[in-house]
Amino acid sequence: MPELEAVIGLEIHVQLATKTKMFCGCELSFGDEPNVHTCPICLAHPGVLPVPNEQAIRHALQIGLALGCEIAPWSIFHRKNYFYPDSPKAYQISQYDIPIASNGKLGDIRIHRAHLEEDAAKTIHAGGSGRIHGSDASLVDFNRGGTPLVEIVTEPDLRGGAEAAEWARLLRETVRQLGVSDVNMEEGSLRVDGNVSVRPAGSSELGTKTELKNMNSFRFLQRGIEAELARQRELIESGGQVVQETLHFDPTSGTLTSLRSKEEAHDYRYFPEPDLVPLAPTEEMLREAREALPELPAVRIERYEGLGLAPEVALKLASDPRTAGYFESTVEAADGIEPRVLANWVTGELAAALRQAEVEGGAADSRVSPPALVALIGMVQEKKISHGSGKTVLAAMVTEGGDPAGIVEREGLAQMSDSGELEAIVEKAIADNPAAVEKIREGNGKAIGAIVGAVMKETKGRADGGEVNRIIREKL
Amino acid sequence: MTDIVDLTVLEAHDAKMAGDLSPREHSEAWFEAAAADEINAYLWRNDRAAEAAAIEVEQDWNAPIAVKDIFATEGVPTTAASRILEGYRPPYTATAVRKLIEAGLPILGKTNMDEFAMGSSNENSAYGPVLNPWDRTRVPGGSSGGSAAAVAAGLAPWAIGTDTGGSIRQPAAFCGIVGLKPTYGAISRYGMIAFASSLDQCGPLTRTVSDAALLLAMLQGRDACDSTSVGIDGGISLPDREDLSGLRFGVPAELASDSVDAGVRAVFERTLEKIEGLGGEIAEVSLPSAEHGISAYYVIAPAEASSNLARYDGVRYGMRAGGDGDLIEMYETTRSEGFGTEVKRRIMLGTYALSSGYYEAYYGQAQKVRTRIAGDFSSAFSAVDFVVTPTAPSVAFELGEKTDDPLAMYMNDFFTVPMSLAGIPAISIPAGLAEPEGGGPQLPVGFQIAAPAFAEQKLLDAAFALEQGIGFDDGKVAIPYKSWVENA
Secondary structure, eight states: OOOEEEEEEEEEEEOOOOOOOOSSSOOOOOOOOOSSSSOOOTTTTTTOOOOOOHHHHHHHHHHHHTTEEEEOSSOOOOEEOOOTTTTTTTTEEEEEOOOOOEEEEEEEEEEHHHHEEOOOOOOEEEETSSSTTTTEEEEETTSSSTOOEEEEESSSOOSSSHHHHHHHHHHHHHHHHHHHOOTTTTTTTTEEEEEEEEEETTTOSOOOOOOEEEOSSSHHHHHHHHHHHHHHHHHHTTTOOOOOOOEEETTTTTEEEEEEEEOOOOOOOOOOOSOOBBOOOHHHHHHHHHHHOOOOOOHHHHHHTTTTTOOOHHHHHHHHHHHHHHHHHHHHOOSOOOHHHHIIIIIIHHHHHHHHOOSSSSSGGOOOOOOHHHHHHHHHHHTTSSOOOHHHHHHHHHHSSSSSHHHHHHTTOOOOHHHHHHHHHHHHHHHHHHHHHHHHHHHHHHHHHHHHHHHHHHHTTSSSSSHHHHHHHHHH | OOOGGGSSSSHHHHHHHTTSOHHHHHHHHHHHHHOOOOOOOOEOOOHHHHHGGGGGSOSSSOOOOEEETBBBTTOOOOOOOOGGGOOOOOOOOOOOHHHHHHHTOEEEEEEEOOOGGGGGGSTTTTTOOBTTBTTTTTTTOOOSSSHHHHHHHHSSSEEEEEESSSHHHHHHHHSSEEEEOOOTTTTTOTOOOSSTTTEEEEEEEEESHHHHHHHHHHHHHOTOOOTTTOOOOOOOOOOOOOOOTEEEEEEEEGGGOOTOOOOHHHHHHHHHHHHHHHHHHHEEETTTTGHOOOOHHHHHHHHHHHHHHHGOOOSSSSSOOOOOHHHHHHHHHHHHHHHHHHHHHHHHHHHHSSSSSTTIIIIIIIHHHHHHHHHHHHHTTTTTTTTEEEESSSSSSSSSSTTOHHHHHHHHGGTTHHHHHTTTTTEEEEEEEEOOOTTOOOEEEEEEEEETTOOOEEEEEEHHHHHHHOOSSSSSOOHHHHHHHHHH
């Protein structure tokens, strides 16, 4: 049997951080008393009508543009009909055949569409089992009902759980940097469902898919998809067939349970929402949305990799625009130092020093100015100070700011340039460590560490490690 | 001076301006008249004396008004004549009603109707039928039967109703009054309990064309709460046209249906002659798709209704029945006990029409017919100023006559539905009297005039000239509102 390849597409719901709901004036909130943010419209009283939230439309345009989508000059809302207490109108206003955005790409993954809709209310099953069957009572909190959502649907371009989780992180970062959503998975402002199937590697046909729900962290997303892929592979390899169904992933037990099969799927009886006119963004709205776009993580990553940064360092910076800005200031101030080295210092040594000193905020808010950091790195590169001393100086700069040269001088950290003095110290170290010398002579090269360590201790780190090594080998 | 309630709103206004009538006297006379309802026109009457007294404040057109029970009115029972909304008092007020209240009009009460505006006889009310004031064994038409009958009977000087496929025009015709369905979008639908959202439109039911103009002027306008509302450019003023010279009236060949009663046909022919006598010109026009209007309407309207009425689920307000802890059973019991037969029939029809696999054949096809009908009217209006038809194929029929035959009932809307599908304005004015097919005392016949979208002013002007020419209200006819109070 040929190897089975994973085929995964994601459906992501993003709650928009607007001031008010999608179709009424109720304030958005999280964690308030139940049913305080409601009105006749979001409770679906007889006779009410929806009026679209302009800010939500602007946010949706930004998401569409950030995902490289085509924006529909004219899109329409549909009604998706179903009975459930979390849906007070018994239909959700959503977009169906003409979404506001389609045919985009983020990273290597194609975006099928992104559309606007409204969120459902929250049902709480109280007492008893705590789930819908077997609870003592079911309560509905309409605070969330009507929150603006953008649903993003990818093409089935992902090939594994880890890849899906990594891409979802990039998407979250992209949306977060637009400032249009809190994208908090635990609070549900970012919700990711997975469509999972397998097929013989190399095949272009799609296998039967299952839909995975309730993966409220990236880790669970990866684990849920991996568990489902394993289940499907085992099923097919043992001669079985995948059945189209919706599955619920339980992160504590790692198990998948069926929510409903294809036969139980709703007929949503979609039809154009007669209470709303077509959504046609004006040229001005489009221009404003385009102008408000920041440089997006995917673009930044590509640019940084072009500067020679390692992919993980590029991702780290792209996920943190303020630190990325700081890094770019060091690049501007750098005099011949490679961006790769600067980025390693910014995301490595400087980040560590800030953590160590328990300084709030990142590099951009610290007392270490980009030119001062560049000067410090320059001193290390020119071997004016050792790498170890560089870290000591950086620790001082983080707490007191200032110029690295001054700190080096004050602390007497300048690298020892008098080789006669260094030779004397090495000789003493050799004499003090006969056991290590014995081992080195027997061919155990690692034993040299003990002698180097003694020299460094004596010189308080001012000696250049390479030079110390050279002298020891010469003496032995 | 004649009885206060004999005056139209415009006449009463003139009397007030002349100092012959105080606003308080005028208002109190109407509250007293409304209390004499013997035809089940009102589902709720406003007995708050304070509101009648508030009319002391001088306003221009502050005659009390009857409001169809389909308009949400804060704190006041609003049922759409359905059991499922029994006891429901909305927490907000419909834009149309708010505008009336802000204009100083006291609300006399909420009028009876077909449940959720589904019907042409007012027999689908959960609270019993309204009786036609001309003949209490006959229906007043529907669905705005309560509003039409209240005005015809002298229980209200004027009223508002809603028209989805003829629900203002047909009862106005059956009751011998004026009923106007404005262009879709002329008046806000906010707070109007939805039946078929793409067709529903609020409009006036009045004794005269002038009063209809007064009411439309107050009601029309764009509303931020209704994305589909646009209002009428330039507003509406009182009509004063005296003749019809230079105007062309098109009679659609396709709607010259054999199913029109002889008496109705005779009144229609006489009215065409009257138009010519006033200098107007009669021409034949073609509306080839209009005869499919009923078929398209009875797919589109139920489809939208099936979705609009899904919110009555017993969870948040109104009636709740059964379930015993089981959600689906609660939904089913509430909805089977709460809705009447016709409402359930249309929910089933509409649900079917929208179902996966049937959508294109029904809803998709019906929308295409709708587009064609709108196109037919556009072509017609390039040749004529108005399209005219009888408002209904018959005069008011007997109570119970058509309740067992839904298709016969639906055919009542044959002449009114095409204008609703096209979204254009149409008015029904009383054109004369005719004997019912089976014999009996003469009953009013309505004459329908339709105009291009947002041409309400032109429509009212022509209807006014024709109304004066017909002279229905000139004393030769025993109109109920002229004698109701004494006879009651």
